[in-house]
Amino acid sequence: MSGALRRIGILAGALVLLTACGQTTSTSTTSAANATSAADVGGIDALVAAAKKEGKLNVIALPPDWANYGAIISGFTAKYGIPIDSANPNGTSQDEVNAVQQLAGTTRAPDVLDIGMAVALANTNLFAPYKVQTWNDILDSQKEPTGLWFQDYGGYMSIGYDSAKVPAITSLDDLLGAGFKGKVALNGDPTKANAALNGVMMASIAKGGTPDDISKGVDFFHQLKQNGSFVPVSATTATVKNGTTPVVFDWDYLSAAHGTDVPTWKVFVPNNAILGGYYAQAVNKQAPHPAAARLWMEYLYSDEGQNLWLKGLARPVRMAAMQKSGKIDTAAAAKLPPVNGTPVFLSADQATKAKDYLASHWAQAIG
């Protein structure tokens, strides 16, 4: 009957039960919980031993087809023999933070987070400072000085398309052509998902807007909607595979991965709108498996972990340093979509301006 009430009720009830049933964590590895580097627990070997003793790692919102996380998760388990509990793989960064808060104090709380910058900056009070052994390879602009968060991998906003279904794309305005009716999609709702917000922003910059002004991008999608080109479906591996979304605005590393399912998939980054974006890693301050959480970070930022991201076509944060040291997987690096020009990165203020504009204009533009 009143389904809303019923559903909210079930949710609230479930939360009460969750908090009631969750066991409090043991305090056997207090040293790991306060460690800000591997040295604090007595070196990397001691960290491995402590992590093995904990015997588990909780991760959240890591889709196996996103930046090669499927292989990274199984690689970690194979190397250290620590099983990983991967929750809500398709969740948003905000879902991750919500889980940290709602499951706090239980053994099911996420140990580590992979989040968008907007969410990272807004929730630093939930993170534990930690510096991986390769800390110095990360540029100062890409990390919080004490190690509360540090960027992990990134790429550029792109337009991916199935060249068998649509004509080649050389500029944004091509999308308004007749061959694109009912074909253009975003990766999510821009008022909700970071990738989609950047998709609209990229369109805005390509149409002569600035990172301070996303309105031209919203106008562009309104035009796409008006002439029937916009598909109001969130692009996923499945929708690309079955042809529902033959043209997708998405990060180039996510888009390029569609090539495995659709051999004719091409990725285009407009030269006049190279919009970059990085995600960040953080350790949950109340991680139920503090040593495993820190070991996971060491794994991700090792040459091995960085090259796994690169195999997923994401640009790892230590890429430049690894190119210098010769540890980079050159075959994987050669597969990255070509990008010519100076990339733009959104500042926190610009991202805030963009989301405020989207909140009040997006629904109307595509409604």
Added chain:
Amino acid sequence: MTVAAKPLVETARRPLRDGRRLSLDWLGAVPFLAYVGLFLLLPTTIVVAGSFVGPNGLTLSNLTAMNQSYIVGAFVHSVVVSATSAVLGAVLGAVLAYAVATGNPNGVLRRLVTSACGVLAQFGGVTLAFAFIATIGFAGFITLWLQQHGINIYANGIWLYELSGLVLVYTYFQIPLMVLVFLPALDGIRPQWREATESLGGATWHYWRYVAGPLLAPAFFGGMLLLFANAFSAYATAAALISQGSIIASLLIANTLSSEVGLHQPGLASALALVMVVIVAIVMVLYTVLQRRTAKWLR
């Protein structure tokens, strides 16, 4: 239940020291009260309290934000979708129920239809949305089959993933629900009343206008209100079908809870939920009023 239990309890009672007696009658209601408390009152309290909480403590800003055009728009869409699917569901459901009611009360058709309706009225959410996406979605097999025969159902826009699509999909579970709630009312109509009308010289039109119509109207409109509330509160179906724009209220609530681009506003979500609760409460009051009128006739 209380009446039946009384003698038993009576014997079990022991006089207390001050002569008063301790009644245990209320014990039977405990599970019910606990259930209602935990799953209805507690969440409602959380929603109401949450509407007045902002990032910096107590505030009215969540409620004053309700007049923003995109929020008003979402509620208008919600009401339009719910009302349209309720009217469609009520009319079509009533016709189907009438067809079933006039048939053999123990026949195969009736049993088939009522049990099918019982299942389909609950067939909502992701499964229902997926059924539509797989059949008449953009790459659905019926869509593609029709395209091969020169018919493009999406020539004028991809309507399935918009409001019109929601109306279609919602109607799918609205019709069976209407059959279920309207059938008892139709069964309450005695054939003798029709015979009486005819023996007094009334035509079919007179029968419907002066006898069956007024009798069935409260049940019909009550059912329609129920369908409205049912559609208004639906979330999963819409979420699985529509991923752009949060065009209805329930989607907007979800968005304000899980946005990762900085639009995460739990207080606003509570305020939105509060408005939904108020609208559903109004509808349910109307429903109860109508239900009472119907009940009088069906006793």
